[in-house]
Amino acid sequence: MRKVQLVLLFLGIGFSVKAQVVSIDSLMKHVDFFTSDVLKGRMAGTQGYEMAADYCVAYFEQLGLKKINHSSILNYNQSFMVESNEISECSVSVINPDGVKYSLKLGKDFVCRGFTGHGSGLVDLAFCGFGQNKEDYNDYRGVDIAGKAVILFKSNPPFLAPDTGWGDFSIRRQVAVAKEKGAVAVIFVSRPNLTKPQKPIGSTSHGEGVHQDDMPQFQIDIPWVDSLLLGTRYPLERLDRLTENLKMPFSLSAKSKIEYKVSAHYNPAAETRNLLAYVEGSDPVLKNEFVVVSAHLDHVGMQQNLIFPGANDNASGSSAVLELARLISNREIKPARSILFVLFSAEEKGIEGSTFMAQNLPLPKEKIAAIYNMDCIAFGDSIQIGNGLSNPNLWDKMKEIDEKNASLMTNQTWAGGGSDLTPFHQIGIPGLYVVTKYSYTHLHLPTDTPQTLNARTYKEAVNLLYQTLITD
Ligand SMILES: [Zn+2]
Known part of the structure; x- marks a missing residue:
């Protein structure tokens, strides 16, 4: 019962559903919840992860997002087993x-x-x-x-x-x-x-x-x-x-x-879940195609009384998925294609959630126009967009949008996917990887706290993806 009250408490605090700009307050409110002690480091297969997932589901419901109809999915949940x-x-x-x-x-x-x-x-x-x-x-x-x-x-x-x-x-x-x-x-x-x-x-x-x-x-x-x-x-x-x-x-x-x-x-088979929810596109034909916006929600848990908060990794990306869902669902004119919001579990175990989803794709592969995965997007002072060498067209488009906005995107990129993008890259789905440059100073350390995040970089990274999603 306490769990539910807590989730509602966080959800209830002043989210502006009207604003059509990226809100750093909304982002940080989510980050504060994900990194709070009650979630115990959000390890896949634990109660802390389940609380984080409940919070996201409640938010999807509040925004009125649609559920994908597929045998592997119940409501917003795509469940699978992990060891914990x-x-x-x-x-x-x-x-x-x-x-x-x-x-x-x-x-x-x-x-x-x-x-x-x-x-x-x-x-x-x-x-x-x-x-x-x-x-x-x-x-x-x-x-x-x-x-x-x-x-x-x-x-x-x-x-x-x-x-x-x-x-x-x-x-x-x-x-x-x-x-x-x-x-x-x-x-x-x-x-x-x-x-x-x-x-x-x-x-x-x-x-x-x-x-x-x-x-x-x-x-x-x-x-x-x-x-x-x-x-x-x-x-x-x-x-x-x-x-x-x-x-x-x-x-x-x-x-x-x-x-x-x-x-x-040790539990050899604990249940965990990816979360999927979408906003339908506005074009009568193109709405049958999907653009995926994803991030992993899990982190590495806790040991005795030591909690790994994982603010940058990856409360930042998870919160961005929620904020983008808010912005897109509140737009009067939706993007032409449908936008599918995904939170993966068990990335920290070895990209297990994204691998499971790629192996149990709830949509025909050819209907996924692109996937944008965010992982560690709020530390440091510039934005790096990975996998551009594998998808130069997507990368060029994003660079152009960046130049019209904050101009924080570096020219470095790479090929071959990266983390949760890899299983999708391997089956031929085009995608980009959103990260900040030199993002790993506090990686998996107890010092990866909300206080270390750079609000400007974070907001602009989310805005860059938002502008990309609404420019099709
Ligand atoms: Zn990590």
Whole structure:
């Protein structure tokens, strides 16, 4: 009951349904709701996500948007199953070789991986490079890791996956190998010698493989992993450099210990849903064609008392879908084509919602004229429109519209889709990706809060898409 009241409370506060310009107040009101603590980081398959989805459905209803008639859709909901993991407790302490113990701060010094297993222990440690267990490259050869926590770089060896260091990298596969070798927990750490080493981030992107329910999995910040390596004469930077230069494993036992406790509840099949609603076009023939406006609604959830608010990622895009739905549905003269508003679930797990929709298209493919996907559109000071190299006509049109408006669009673009656009790009639906440039400063960090958003960039990014939708 409280849930419903809360949704209504947010919906009830002063949305102007008459205004025909993008309202930063409306946008930020949605963002404030999506990032509020009660939604607990909007992880697909959790109650927090359901509350966010209820809010959007209530808004679609308030605007009088139409429902798509298709076997995969009930009302505005296209349901599917996802795995979810709720982490109720996590703590990590480092015990250095002198026996001094330090408690690490969750969200700053360490995080749990989104699909961590549970368990507790006070154990020894070993560093095992990239956790590879191949015939010609074996990080585990000659190191005893039975009953220990193993420290691994969170990527593939750069010389085996030269482009990005990611290649076919899978957290799950690394954990499975570590378990098979006798490890009881896995600590991931960013390579320190990258141009931009990664801070511990909230992430539910876990890669191919089986869930390991009894394997606690962490990402710990570089300085703390260095303290785990105290007394070995091999700080992480040196291990990174040695491995890269010698192109051979360099594994060792550490002298520190780690104490940890994780409580997590794994659900292999939780229900979640994409949301779809449309405004009918004004042209008697063209209204049978659709332009899709989409964004992912989910984020990476919470751990113990730490909530990942995901203001830029992607409360910004989700709120823009709602604001564009308001603007389009309130127009006296609607665009010629119908506009379909979509919120995807489970992007953070690996674009599962958009993939599900592309595989269960509720419209004939040839009736979808274009899809515009918004993901992280409110941080920074310029707008980037991706996938332009795959769809130069759409990109040129948007650039022209931008030049007549805020002129905030950069010339850089790319090909091949990107995130939720990819499954549609792959089946031949033309589309563009709306993002802001240098958008990822706070990506998946607890600091991705509404206060960090740039109101002007945000408003202009939404306006650019609005002007594009009404110019056909
Ligand atoms: Zn994300």
